[in-house]
Amino acid sequence: MATSSNNSPALLDIAEVSKSFGPVAVLRSVSLQVAKGEVVTIIGPSGSGKTTLLRCVNFLESYDSGSIRIDGKEVGYRDAGTRQRRGERDLAAMRAETGMVFQSFNLFPHLTAAGNIMLGLTKVRGKSSAEARSIAEHWLGRVGLAHKADSLPAELSGGQQQRVGIARAVAMEPKILLLDEITSALDPELVGEVLAVVKSLAEDGMTMVMVTHEMAFARDASSRIVFMADGGVSAVGPPKEVLAAETTNERLRTFLARFRASHF
Amino acid sequence: MLSQTLYALPFLAEGFALTLWVSLLVVVLSLIAGVLLGVGLVYGPAPLRWAVRIFSDTIRGIPILVLMFFVYYGLPAVGLHLQSFWAAVLALTLFKTAQVVEYVRGAVASIPKGQSEAAMAIGLTFRQRLTSVIFPQAFRRFLPPWINGVTDAVKGSALVSLLGITDLMQAINQVIGRTYEAMPLYILGALIYFAVNYALSYASRRLERRFAFIRD
Numbered sequence: 001m002a003t004s005s006n007n008s009p010a011l012l013d014i015a016e017v018s019k020s021f022g023p024v025a026v027l028r029s030v031s032l033q034v035a036k037g038e039v040v041t042i043i044g045p046s047g048s049g050k051t052t053l054l055r056c057v058n059f060l061e062s063y064d065s066g067s068i069r070i071d072g073k074e075v076g077y078r079d080a081g082t083r084q085r086r087g088e089r090d091l092a093a094m095r096a097e098t099g100m101v102f103q104s105f106n107l108f109p110h111l112t113a114a115g116n117i118m119l120g121l122t123k124v125r126g127k128s129s130a131e132a133r134s135i136a137e138h139w140l141g142r143v144g145l146a147h148k149a150d151s152l153p154a155e156l157s158g159g160q161q162q163r164v165g166i167a168r169a170v171a172m173e174p175k176i177l178l179l180d181e182i183t184s185a186l187d188p189e190l191v192g193e194v195l196a197v198v199k200s201l202a203e204d205g206m207t208m209v210m211v212t213h214e215m216a217f218a219r220d221a222s223s224r225i226v227f228m229a230d231g232g233v234s235a236v237g238p239p240k241e242v243l244a245a246e247t248t249n250e251r252l253r254t255f256l257a258r259f260r261a262s263h264f
Numbered sequence: 265m266l267s268q269t270l271y272a273l274p275f276l277a278e279g280f281a282l283t284l285w286v287s288l289l290v291v292v293l294s295l296i297a298g299v300l301l302g303v304g305l306v307y308g309p310a311p312l313r314w315a316v317r318i319f320s321d322t323i324r325g326i327p328i329l330v331l332m333f334f335v336y337y338g339l340p341a342v343g344l345h346l347q348s349f350w351a352a353v354l355a356l357t358l359f360k361t362a363q364v365v366e367y368v369r370g371a372v373a374s375i376p377k378g379q380s381e382a383a384m385a386i387g388l389t390f391r392q393r394l395t396s397v398i399f400p401q402a403f404r405r406f407l408p409p410w411i412n413g414v415t416d417a418v419k420g421s422a423l424v425s426l427l428g429i430t431d432l433m434q435a436i437n438q439v440i441g442r443t444y445e446a447m448p449l450y451i452l453g454a455l456i457y458f459a460v461n462y463a464l465s466y467a468s469r470r471l472e473r474r475f476a477f478i479r480d
Contacts, residue, residue, distance in 0.1 A: 060381055089389055093387060095386075106376075106381065109401065110401055120386035120387060124386060169385070
């Protein structure tokens, strides 16, 4: 089984994380390491815990046990093995180290495209507004929207909004970028432009964890694919291995067969 | 006899000034208290939420006049003696605060959860999320009912005359007591109240248009 092949310590280290919503166990002792520069995609049926796991990584969701470390630092709880939640400022500072792109974009509707990107740069990174503006323009250029800097989200198409969402996340120079089904709310013809941006970030060496239903993209762009089922990691490995038709993993085979039937 | 009324104009102007002063105090104090308690009602720990809930539901269920008499005539029983002016301001402020709490709760709760999450994800602290993301969006929804409430506060301030405070209403009644010119004076009073509230509504519509660009 191919884990992160090099020996460098994992940038993201998820160790035996479990979480329940009431009586329902959504994560069952999930462990996953992601090395710097890796692109890991998480696939699996709905309700398998993919999105919850991703949301635990930047502590939008708390978890009941286990540990999540980025660069060796515990994310949501104070270090030294306590289960004591970090304070508000501390949490905010930790979250600034991870970027997140959402299924529903979640752009701030009262701010322009540039304003959306500048908010974190000025408030969190302490940049001057001129500096933030030039960074925003740089990233808007990277996602092909230099001409839309002063447009409000409502004036942009879904694909454009999501590209602004990506620019907003990466402009903060996060150590790791989390992408939560970022093309699921898009019309099919707009998916390509968003995935192209993700691909170019991957080529730049951005570390990414991506929950997606875009199998072709997962196959082409990921270093590894994680298949989740029933709140646990059911299979993990390079795309060729995980997506192989002759897999012996029953759950995975069913998932892939159902997927092929509906998408190809 | 009209000249008698004209003679009384400076007196009426003083009453009007007091009406504006009471209204302004009530509106500003209830805005501050209402926003703080409203935020507490949405984001606070359970005991605070219950306390605010009980406060708001109780106050809103009491006629404002009862509340005013209670503060002025009732509180001295527990050793709290307020001048009639401050008793009136306190009662009106409590009443208005309970309303502002509900406007704030409604406006803040109407902002989708994803907005807070996106703000968290870029590393904003709670206070930054409120001031930079939630409030600017909630403001648009807060404004129309709140301005309505402000005009109610101006009209409701006439109740302070019942504690013997010489506001516009009381001044009018006193002038009528001397001149027996009830009709023209009440019309004058109505016009003044109307003018203030019309100006407020106009300003509100301007403001609303100014924020209409925020769509979700």
